[in-house]
Amino acid sequence: MYFQLGWQHIINWDAYDHILFVIALSAIYLLCDWRKVLILVTAFTIGHSITLALSVLHIIRIPGPIIEFLIPVTICITALSNILRKDEEPQKLQLNYFYALFFGLIHGLGFSNYLKSLLGSQANIVKPLLGFNLGLEFGQIIIVMCILLLSTIIVKIGQLKRRDWNMFLSSATFGMAFLMVIQGVRALFF
Template sequence: MNDFIFYFKQGLAHILDIDGIDHMLFILAMVVFFDIKQWKKLLILVTAFTLGHSITLALSSFNIVQIDSSLIELLIPITIIITCFNNIIKTRKEQRTNYVFLYGLVLFFGLIHGLAFSNFLKMSLFESDSILLPLLGFNLGIEIGQLLIVTVFMILVTLILKTTSAIRHQHITIVVSVIIMLVSLYLLQGLLLD
């Protein structure tokens, strides 16, 4: 049980640590498009991301799937940029969102993020007989961290919308998406120049 708790804390710390800002940015980019009234769609979206990263986290941890970590690190900011761009386009056109496509896209991006999570998990593994408890603990820690990020962000957005009549949800979506996109472009530039 100590292994489980240790890796739970590792997963939680990884998602909430400033060094894991790319994953935090993706979560924010993923949820900014939604308001609190759309909590069911938001829950499906977060579940799709969870399913995606859980699959590749497990496959990579058991050495079934191996992809060069530098490629994965390069793909992470690209997933964020695509998500932000999609937010801006959908907000600007005010067209109906194809949620099945969106859930599929987030599931696919979750697969990519899971490979990055597995690289971190592998670096922190001890000589252990079983990888199952560390894997479960780490994944649960990531989930709790994601839920914290989503909850705090949604509360902030709701408070802003309730206290200011001049700001609409579309404004928040565009501003937050542009900021996240710029930070992600900066992260991508740093990776490309290394």
């Protein structure tokens, strides 16, 4: 049940902030890079699994408005990093791996309220937490594969330069996330 909730939560448009982050992480890759992207998505899942567990166990508590502000900031930073990159093709070790793990910690806090409401006062959270996280990973892989397939079609078949596609996709993602940052600032201060 929790596995299904995890992947359905990610694929649902209500989780568009998470979808945008996955797009920002994947924007520089093509289908032939799927192994690198799988590592990225797994690093992200590890990061958000840690804070999701810590938050559900009430070990850490950060107010929702702060998290709702920080999530789009992570998207903006990742997209901007893509825009500013000089290489057309991603190198083996890069900043995106750090972003995936570290920013996953922040995104996990965003999921925690949703998962806490599902768990209620359940005593054993290990199986539900594991199922939910595996579902999230599965949903992320579906999104990533769609992005990689689209990117490959546009770059290889559509003959668009890889750098131009990255600029377009990362700029669009940055723009949407920046609007979310502005909304987050309003929620925090006004």
